[in-house]
Amino acid sequence: MPVLRFDNVSKQYPGGHAALAEVSFAVDAGEMLFVTGRSGAGKSTLLKLIQLAERPSRGAVLFDERNLARVRGGAIAAHRRNVGVVYQNHQLLMDRSVADNVALPLVLRGIKRGDAGKRVRSILDKLGLAARERALPSQLSAGEQQRVGIARAVVAEPALLIADEPTGNLDPALSTEIMALLAALPERGTSVLVASHDLGLVKRMKKRVLVLDQGRLVDDIAPEDLVDE
Structure with a gap:
């Protein structure tokens, strides 16, 4: 059963900016994957929807098959305890x-x-x-602080850990070390979703990659289809 599922999720901000448009994907229990794309592609909005920091305009975000639209009030804090978050800073x-x-x-x-x-x-x-x-x-x-x-x-x-550019401020050696730590978590039962624009690092990790472009999910690349440049 997927730990997380996006079902035709769109997010439009006041003023008409569409941050996400009809995004669908699922994250299995014990899976590590990346979401990548240029700045403004929708990565941060996607993570905010998982944390209930934002709500979708259309579509459904499901966590352990529970529609997060039904999670209100005190239940929001309980949901967030099931989602670990690693920040860039x-x-x-x-x-x-x-x-x-x-x-x-x-x-x-x-x-x-x-x-x-x-x-x-x-x-x-x-x-x-x-x-x-x-x-x-x-x-x-810096590396110790990130650890x-x-x-x-x-x-x-937590059932799911999300990381927003966790290596953005680190040198390449430390970035590799931090990614190795994250990659070890699924064995212990925590799924991992990492937002990163470091394409070289993402490719080296040989994990599934979701590619966002202007709010749309334009590619869902399996590990075996990642090609080193």
Whole structure:
């Protein structure tokens, strides 16, 4: 069963700008894929619809086969707990330690402090950050900050992780490292959808690629059809 499905989704903003037009695709459980396209192609709008930061003008977005149009009020926060988000600029709390930043989704879920601490230490260890748990974000390198952002996004084991240009501010070596971390998540049950305009990196990953152009889904490329240039 798909974890996420877009069914003829269109999004029109006030003033007539069509950000998305009749977009349909599905993401299977345990799948990693990319969405790419030029700036303004609709990538960010697509991610906002998944998070319920925006609503479609037409069509349906389904998460675990539940139409998100029916998710209102307090249920919005519950939905967002099932969607981990990695941002380009980390959005870490600069006055809190690494461990406190990563624990935030667990605190919001009401998980006991002791249990949350164990899960935080486990994920920091997996991401090579065990020695940095008491550090403040300002004491970390850019790559370490991005890894903290990933740790926070996956510590609650969401069904889906979405990442918006997660390597946009990183050098090529760090970009490859971050993508490898994301690629390991489906084995643990989290599907991964990455928005990126770095075509070279996308091709090297050999994953399915959705191509947006002016709000339309113009291609859905299988991994075996990706050709290195």
